[in-house]
Amino acid sequence: MEKKMSESYTVKTSNVLPPDTNNHQTLYGGRLMEYIDDVASIAARRHSRSKVVTASIDSVDFLEPINLGDVVILEAMVTHTGTSSMEVLVKISKEELEESGEVSLAAFSFLTFVALSDDKKPIKVPKLIPDNDRLKWLDETGEERSEHRRHRRDRSKALREFFANDLLD
Template sequence: MQKRMSESYTVKTSNVMPPDTNSHHTLYGGRLMEYIDDVASIAARRHSRAKVVTASIDSVDFLEPINLGDVVILESMVTHTGNSSMEILVKISKETLDNDCERKLAAFSFLTFVALDDDYKPLQVPTLIADNERLKWLGETGKERSEHRRHRRERSKALREFFATDLLD
């Protein structure tokens, strides 16, 4: 089975209110990560039509502070698939709703989700069809990002032994 990338496209928009901000009056990184995981999980579910779990977050690259009073817009979509895994891109923009109504790219992140069946075992997901040339490039470069994640996961497994004891021991 195949699905278009656009079928998983998901948008989340939120006001940045005082409880969402730190002492610099910018959006807490942890709050943004919560939003990222939420919108990415919806895109993964839309693609797989199954239960999903977050397998990894590659990084969150913060490019612009998101300030108190801004609107934060998160756009997500499945950009690459494996057998049961899905890579999700989340593009984060900020928008000021004053006279300028300026929108800027504030951050982006790639996450990996795994689809699960009713017994919580990995479930095969549909392959992807790119809707246009830009999305085709994302899909083609997804294999390289997937390989990078595989190497990082192997290093993490090796570090598991290191972290098995207290750091000060």
């Protein structure tokens, strides 16, 4: 089975209100992470039509602060697939509604999800078909990002042994 990338496209929009902000009146990083995981999981579920679990978050690269009163816009789409895994790109923009109306890129993140059966076992996901050349590039470069994740996961397994004891031991 195959599916176009665009079939997983998901948008989440939210006002940045006082409870969402820190003492600098910018959006809490943790709140943004919550939004990212939410919108990315919907994109992964749209692609796989199954339950999913977050396997990794590569990073969140903050490019500009998202300020109190801005609107945060998150766009997510599956950009690469493995056998049971899906890489999801989340593009985060901010819109200043009240004065300039300017929209600018504020952050982006790649996440990996695994599709699960009802008994929580990994299941096969549809092959990905890019809709255009720009999206084809995302799919083609996905294997390199996947290899980087595998290397990072191996290092994390080694660190698990290190952290098996208290830090001060």
